[in-house]
Amino acid sequence: MMKIAMLLWRKRLKIIMFLMLFFTALVYLLNVSFLVLDCTKANVNRKRASFRESDVGKGHSCTEKTNFVFIKCMKCATETMGTIIRRFGLVRNLNFVVPVKNNIYLGWPFVIEETDYRPSKKPFNILMEHAVYNSTKMEKMMPNNAVYITIIREPWRRLTSSFWYFSLGYTVEPPVNFSEYIQNIQKYDEIYKEPEKKAFRFCFPNGFSVVKNLMAHCLGMPLGFPAGHKDISMNDTAIMQYIGELDAQFSLVMIADYFAESLVLLKRLMCWTFKDILYHSSNVRNHKIQEIIPTDEELKLYYNFSKIDFILYEHFNKSFWRKVQKQGPDFFDEVNHFKVVQLLMERFCFVENNANSKGQFLTIPKSKFNQEFNISSEYCSYMTRYLLEDIRKQYNRNELNGDASKYWYAKEPDKGEIPKRGCSFPLI
Numbered sequence: 001m002m003k004i005a006m007l008l009w010r011k012r013l014k015i016i017m018f019l020m021l022f023f024t025a026l027v028y029l030l031n032v033s034f035l036v037l038d039c040t041k042a043n044v045n046r047k048r049a050s051f052r053e054s055d056v057g058k059g060h061s062c063t064e065k066t067n068f069v070f071i072k073c074m075k076c077a078t079e080t081m082g083t084i085i086r087r088f089g090l091v092r093n094l095n096f097v098v099p100v101k102n103n104i105y106l107g108w109p110f111v112i113e114e115t116d117y118r119p120s121k122k123p124f125n126i127l128m129e130h131a132v133y134n135s136t137k138m139e140k141m142m143p144n145n146a147v148y149i150t151i152i153r154e155p156w157r158r159l160t161s162s163f164w165y166f167s168l169g170y171t172v173e174p175p176v177n178f179s180e181y182i183q184n185i186q187k188y189d190e191i192y193k194e195p196e197k198k199a200f201r202f203c204f205p206n207g208f209s210v211v212k213n214l215m216a217h218c219l220g221m222p223l224g225f226p227a228g229h230k231d232i233s234m235n236d237t238a239i240m241q242y243i244g245e246l247d248a249q250f251s252l253v254m255i256a257d258y259f260a261e262s263l264v265l266l267k268r269l270m271c272w273t274f275k276d277i278l279y280h281s282s283n284v285r286n287h288k289i290q291e292i293i294p295t296d297e298e299l300k301l302y303y304n305f306s307k308i309d310f311i312l313y314e315h316f317n318k319s320f321w322r323k324v325q326k327q328g329p330d331f332f333d334e335v336n337h338f339k340v341v342q343l344l345m346e347r348f349c350f351v352e353n354n355a356n357s358k359g360q361f362l363t364i365p366k367s368k369f370n371q372e373f374n375i376s377s378e379y380c381s382y383m384t385r386y387l388l389e390d391i392r393k394q395y396n397r398n399e400l401n402g403d404a405s406k407y408w409y410a411k412e413p414d415k416g417e418i419p420k421r422g423c424s425f426p427l428i
Contacts, residue, residue, distance in 0.1 A: 016214075019322050033314050038163075048080070058213075062271040063271055064270065064271045064272060065127050065147055065269075065270040065271060066089075066094055066125050066126075067126075067142065067143045067145055067146045067147065068125075068126060068127075068128075068148070068149060068270070069126075069138055069142055069146055069147070069148045070076070070085055070126070070127070070128040070131045071081075071131065071149070071150040071218060071219060071253065072129070072130050072131075072150075073152050073215045073218040073219070074130070074162075074210065074214060074218065075162050076153040076158060076215065077256040077259060077281075078130075078151060080279050080281050080282045081151055082128060082282070082387075083279065083280070083282055083382075083383060083387060084263075084277060084278075084279050085126065086128070086387035086388065086390070086391060087382045087387060088272070089125065089126045089391070090387060091382075091389055093394070093398075094125035094126055095122050095124050095126070095398075096119055096124070096125070096126045096128070096394075097117050097124050097126065097127040097128075098118045098391055098395045099116065099117060099129055100115065100116060100117060100118055101424065102214055102392075102424045103116070103421070103423060103424055104130070104388060104423050105129060105131070105423045106127070106129050106131035106336060107131060107132070108130035108131055108218075109132060109204065109205065109208050109217065110132065110205075110220075110226065110421055111132050111134050112131045112132065112137055112138070113265065116131075116421060119399075120192070120395075120399060121373065121399060122398075123143055125143075127146075128219075129140065132217065132220055133138055133219045133246075135218035135220070139230070147251045147252075148249055148250045148251055149251060149252045149254065149266065149269075150219065150254065151255070151256055151262065152253060152254075152255065152256065152313055152316060153215070153255070153256040153313075154313060155215070155258060155302070155303075155306055155309045155310050155326050156294055156302060157256075157312055158177070158215070158309075159182075159306070160292050162214075163178055163181060163211075168192065168210075169181055170190050170200075172188065172191060178299075182298050182302060183298075183301070185211065185301065185302065185305050188214060188387070189209050189305075193206060193207050194206070194208070197361065203294075203423035205226075207226070211232070211306065212305060212306050213306050213307075213308040214308055214309065215309045215312055215313070216312050218244055219312070221239070221242050222242075223308070226391075237292075239308055243311070245282070247316075251264060251269060252265060252269050252323070253316040253320065254319060254320075255320050256264065258320070260314075260335050260338060260339055260342075261324060262320075262360060263277040263279075263336055263338065264277075264331065264335050264338055265324070265327070265332050273370060273371070274338060274364070274370045274406070275364075275373045278342060278345050278375070279348065280346070280349070280383035280384055309377075330368070333368075334369045337351065337367060337368075337369050338369070341364055344362065345362070345364075345375055348360075348362040348380070349375070349377075349380035349383065350380070354380050355375040355377065355381050355383075357377045358378070359377060360376070360377040361374045361375060361376040361377065362375045364395055
């Protein structure tokens with residue numbers, strides 16, 4: 001009798017769960033449908049639309065912030081974020097800190113020096129290309145009201161992404177799979193850092209690890225690189241003190257694992273708009289290695305190897321959700337609404353292929369969280385281009401009066417050159 005009752009209860013529970021999921025999905029689809037209907041009505045007669053930002057800032061009770069530093073932690077959705085930020089600055093003709101020559105880094109993985117960036121006649125607005133955080137140097141470069149932002153990622157996911165992206169299994173012959181790599185990560189990381197692997201690494205200097213405490217390094221924690229420099233990696237008190245200083249200096253530490261929530265927090269902090277934070281994912285590939293769930297042993301191995309990044313992530317993951325809790329009851333409504341707008345943009349730009357057309361536009365209707373705004377086909381193209389090249393051209397116009405022969409704009413690298421600082425792209 002008891003078994004029959006249990007079976008009936010389980011069956012009822014499954015039905016209840018199914019109904020809950022069904023009605024949740026129905027509500028979401030209705031929200032999407034109404035917004036699509038509004039968009040369709042607004043776009044019955046499509047006209048030519050110029051690429052402009054006339055709707056920026058409308059309806060805001062706060063002032064849009066345009067002076068900021070964004071520290072990129074490699075393989076933490078930073079190139080996706082980079083495209084958002086470059087687009088934001090370009091359409092407003094803001095002044096970027098631009099790497100010298102054709103470099104794509106601002107001295108990274110070394111601390112930034114004056115020789116790493118192009119001089120400017122005007123104050124800088126945005127520093128966002130790869131640079132190691134250094135409060136002393138950056139405060140001298142940037143306006144006093146600059147906002148400091150960064151993004152980090154759960155360390156295991158960052159590791160698996162790095163393993164694929166940097167082809168770490170091919171450091172040795174024959175290549176090794178991820179399971180073998182993680183079981184002997186210290187060994188393979190030492191091989192990767194050797195001078196003999198210089199050509200394999202291309203941009204990264206000898207002795208530099210892309211899998212050990214990389215986020216902490218990008219955020220300026222002194223961990224003994226380059227060799228002979230200060231190293232606090234064995235001092236737990238100093239580590240926690242430094243993390244506390246970061247917490248005080250950064251207005252927002254975004255979490256790549258909660259990207260939509262992070263973007264809405266960014267929008268609210270900076271008084272930006274939905275249009276400013278729309279994105280098209282960069283440097284993302286579907287790959288089995290990115291979906292690996294670690295065993296307890298593998299997670300322990302990597303935690304012991306890259307402990308500081310785990311401590312860093314745990315601290316800022318907690319502070320992230322504390323910030324979310326302070327946002328009020330409509331925060332997740334805004335996140336869900338943003339996801340719908342993001343889907344509409346993706347359909348318009350990339351499913352309908354308007355990123356490769358001209359003169360088309362999509363109107364996003366006004367809501368509690370946004371003013372009505374247009375997404376043009378030209379705007380779509382800004383989401384797929386490598387905009388650092390556009391920023392170089394902007395620098396050339398604004399600073400050099402269009403003289404492309406100047407050293408600061410471009411310099412053809414020597415044959416076979418592997419830059420010691422900055423990493424060059426494209427190689428002319």
